Amino acid sequence: MSKLVLIDGNSIAYRAFFALPLLNNDKGVYTNAVYGFTTMLLKVLEEEEPTHLLVAFDAGKTTFRHETYDEYKSGRQKTPSELSEQLPLIREMLDAFNISHTELANYEADDIIGTLSKQAEEKAWDIKVYSGDKDLLQLVSDKTKVSLTKKGITNVETYDIQAIDERYGINPKQIVDMKGLMGDSSDNIPGVPGIGEKTALKLLKEHGSVEAVLESIDQISGKKMKERLEENKEQALMSKELAVIFRDVPIHLEIDTLKRQALDTKKVIDLFKELEFQSLLSKFDDVEEEKQELEDVPFEKVENITEEIFASPSALIVEVPSENYHHADIWGIAVVNKTGRYYIPLDSALSSESFHKWAADDSKEKYMFDTKRGVVALGWKGITLAGVTHDTLIASYLIDPSVSSHNVADIAARKNKHIVHSDDAVYGKGAKRAIPEESVLADHLARKGEAVFSLKSTLEEELKKNEQYDLFTKLEMPLSLILGKMETSGVLVDKEQLEKMGEELDAKLEELQKEIHELAGTEFNINSPKQLGPVLFEKLNLPVIKKTKTGYSTSADVLEKLEDQHEIIPKLLLYRQVAKLKSTYIEGLLKVIHPDTSKIHTIFNQALTQTGRLSSTEPNLQNIPIRLEEGRRIRKAFVPSKKGWSILAADYSQIELRVLAHIAGDKGLLEAFQKNMDVHTKTAMDVFHVKEEDVTANMRRTAKAVNFGIVYGISDYGLSQSLSITRKEAQEFIDRYLSSYPNVKEYMEEIKEEAREKGYVTTLLNRRRYLPEITSRNFNRRSFAERTAMNTPIQGTAADIIKQAMVDVSATLEKENLHSRLLLQVHDELIFEVPEEEVKKMRELVPKVMEQTMQLDVPLKAEVSYGPTWYDAK
Incomplete structure (x- = not known):
């Protein structure tokens, strides 16, 4: 989704100038407005992450408004020369950041902003305007928000339609x-x-x-x-x-040309130095990294490997820079321990019996960064990896999952150990990424090994202080080895079946196209909004919901609003869904089937989400659509790797609601689960005050939407959208729900207060999520943080439970000497491949282990099904 940020240059510069004391560098150049403006700019870039950006300035004192009223803006004090001198420097700063800026004679910055925000609204972009001028509030719409500076320069108050209504009525x-x-x-x-x-x-x-x-x-x-x-x-x-x-300024500037560009690092650093912005320079430490002198880390290159170098414990670096590391080349290996630092070329490691033996020895303690990657990379080379007791990546992620970068260099720098450059500094970025000469590579890997080895005690002390050491050692560390095995095993895909489905979807698309053309009374390109728009809104005279600069909008939200207006609309929506299935899932999955194994080897991201949930990439197997039967049928192509085996799926039932019942301790919810009632029916009974036999399908549907919505911090707007009711009706229902379950309401208030006091919330296993914006003066940011505070303990605990189940089930399979294998984790579901003779045992064993994973005040419930394919197992 495109996001345009528009900044009122003169207004922000003016606010910055008067908010800060008059500063100047050693040359006497005034810098306070530039400093304040740049601070604001950096904050906006970081928080908004705009795809497009422009700063608009006033061109002069006279505008077209003076033709209407001579005295317009008269009486204003003359701009202080100390400020006007800084405006060219602000433009210079924007050039260094590669940020577009403009002005136009006879118009104000407001008019430029109004014109460009209008263009962006017509494209259905999100727009954010920054200014100190309340006049811009007139631009607020369902797509445009306006942030006005309050006290100081970085403290802003953001207005949407609701906020304006609350403030002014x-x-x-x-x-x-x-x-x-x-x-x-x-x-x-x-x-x-x-x-x-x-x-x-x-x-x-x-x-x-x-x-x-x-x-x-x-x-x-x-x-x-x-x-x-x-x-x-x-x-x-x-x-x-x-x-x-005025929103139709004759400006020769299209919003598409305002795409955010990478900053000119050298120019920014040079300007910061010239203006003596030391605190801002520190934000670019990683850019300066190549020039920075690092501590000396001597190492030894070892080609003839002997057991002497494998002291215990040792840091082990297995360098695979590729994002998709399955079958990717290992660039080199490093081992660091109390006896020394050793760089080992890959060929030497592969041919060394000593290395193979040490890697597989569970009693030889190893520390790693991204254990899973190492397990998979060595696994493809025929080397088993065991005995890993510490992972720098996982430790750093648990300590603070909100940190955007968990690479070795950044983790070390955060702990004041400047001993390793970033991978980008050594290998280059993007297309320029390449293996450096061996001496550079060896030095880099030795430094990584030294960082991993020396940071271990520091990170583990923090984990213990946070009461997260058990979470680290008993859950996340064992899980990383399990995920490595799952990735290496992969899941077999029937390529012919996928191709056959692709042909069936082509036939379905052809049939839908024919029906759509008949309903339209003409043939046209369904995929072209330029051709579809006139058919719907001129030929069929459907009501126009939204227009764009290029014509009628035919976006999904527009079509959904027209669904009851004409029978062509449901056909169009179905056509789009089927077309997406074909391109994204059928063609997408066919591309990632590994030629050597005929399997898909997805990558599980263990250190990414802030709730602790696993995600899946290359490809994402967690989002195969299941609402449409055509989508569900894609799972038919996922089959066991051996003939006669079955796919078995075990799914936690309503795990998040059970966690909510436990955490909130609400009598009504506890009763529902303890008596094994249908929780949505029970909610409908409590909220509508009816007997079980009087609960209608619509009542249960509403109750279900609120039950799941509460877990995700639903708003009246969110509920109104999912149930197609008014916001007022939605709010009334939420209020009735909370009065029916008073302990849920009490939990919500208490957890917000706890977040305000501590600055973070935790799951039942002490996974943390930091919420710095819980005390923000900005209503929207604070509200988001409050919703996050309410739902993270629930979602995060559910994530902990499914992860613990993976560890417990894997340990049980090993203990029972079973051949069944864990293949995938998808949300609250575990997928196994099972030999025929183990099906009966697995159907009993898996739910039993999953239900005993964590003791709550309500029973955990896991449901199991199996069949010849993943589809049949559901």
Whole structure:
């Protein structure tokens, strides 16, 4: 999704100048406005992550508004020279950041922002405007939000439609009417003398607009007020006109050209140095890294391997820089321990019996970074890896999952150990990524090994301090080895079956195309919005929901609103779903079947999500769609690797709601699960105050939506969308739900308070999620943090339970000497391949182990099914 950020350059520069003391560098150049502006810019880039960006400036003192009113903006104090001197420096800074900026004679920055935000809205982009000027609030819409600076420069208050309503009691379009009545002293807009904000808002709530107020003067109470309005009719209308942002500026700039570019690092650093912005320079330490002198880390290259180098414990580095490391080349190996630092070329390691023996020896303690990657990479080379007791990546991730970078160099730097460069600095980025000469590679790997070896005690001390050591040693570390085995084993895919499904989907698309053309009464390219739009909105006369710059919008949300209007719409929606299945899943999966194994070897990301859930990439097997039968049938292609074996699926039932019942300790929810009732029916009974036999399908559907919504911190808007009801009805239902389950409401308030006190929340196994914005003055950021505080302990504990189940089941399979294999984890489901003679035992054993994984105040329940394919197992 494209996101456009528009910054009001003059306004932010002005605010920065007056918010900070007058600073200058040793050359006497004033820098406070540049510093404040840049600080704001860095914060915006980090928090908003815009795809497109522009800073707009005022071009001069005279604009088209002066033709309407000579005195517009007169009386303003002259811009201090200390500020005007800094505006060119701000533009220079923007150039260094490769950020577009513009101005246009006769127009204000507001008008440029209004024009570009309009363009972006027509493309259904998300837009965020930053300014210190309340006039821009008139641009707020369902796609545009406006952040206004408050005290200081980085402290902003963000307005959406709801926030404007809460603050003023009017909609964004009425902001200009408010200015028309009350005027604006900063812009010298006169308004109606004697009318302030309070009176203006009262009049607008009663009448709606300046024009309506003036037409209803006779109905307005107060003789003086009537006189003022009567005497200043023209002035009120003119004031409104002056306040309106012009959104059709003849600017030769398309929003597509505002794509965010990589900054010019050298220019930014040089400018920061020139302006003496030391604190900002520190943010670019990793950029300067290549120039930084690192500590000396001597190492020895070992080609003739002897057992003497394998002291215990040892850090082991298995270097596979490729993102998809299955069958990828290992670039080199390093071993670091108390006896020394050793670089081992791959060929030497592969041909060494001593290395093979040491790697597979469970009693030889090893520390690694990304154990799973090492297990898989060595596994493909025929080397078994065991005895790994510490993983730097997993430890760092558990300590703070919100940190964006968990590579060795960054982890070491955060612990003040500047001993290793980043991989990008050594290998290059993107297409330039390449193996360096051996001396450089050897030095880099030895440094990585030294970092992993020396950081172990520091990281484990933090884990113990956080009460996360058991989570690390008993759950995540064993899990990394299990995931490595799962990735290496892969899951067999019937290529012919997939290709056959592709042909069937082609036939379905052809059939749907024919039906759509018949309903339309004409042939056209269904995939072309330019051709589809006129068919729907001109030929079939369907109501126009939204227009874009290039014509009618035919996006999914538009079609969904028209679903009941014509029978062509459901066909179009189905056509798009089937087309996506064909391209994304059939063709996508065929591309990633490994030619040597005929299997798909997905990669499980163990250190990525902030809730602790596993994710899957290369390909993502966790999002194969199951709503459509055509999507579910894709699972038919996933088969056991041996003839006569079965696929067995074990799925936790309503695990998150069970966790909520336990954490909240709510009597109603506890009773539902303890008595093995249908929890959604029970919720409908409690909320609608009816007997079980009187619960209708619609009541249960509503209860189910709220039950699952509560787990994810649902809002009235979210519930209204999922149930197609009004926000008011949705809020009423949420209120009734919370009054029916008072302990759930109590939990929500308590966990928010706990997050405010501690700055983080935890799962039952002490997995942490930090929430720095829980105390933000920004309503939207604070609200998001509060929702996250409520749902993370639930989602995170559910993630812990499924992970622990993987560890427990794997240990049981090993103990029982079973040949069954764990293949996949998908959300709350474990997928196995099982020999025929073990099916009966596995059907009993797997749910038993899963249900005993964690003791809650409600029973855990796992349901098992099996069949010849993954599809049949469900």
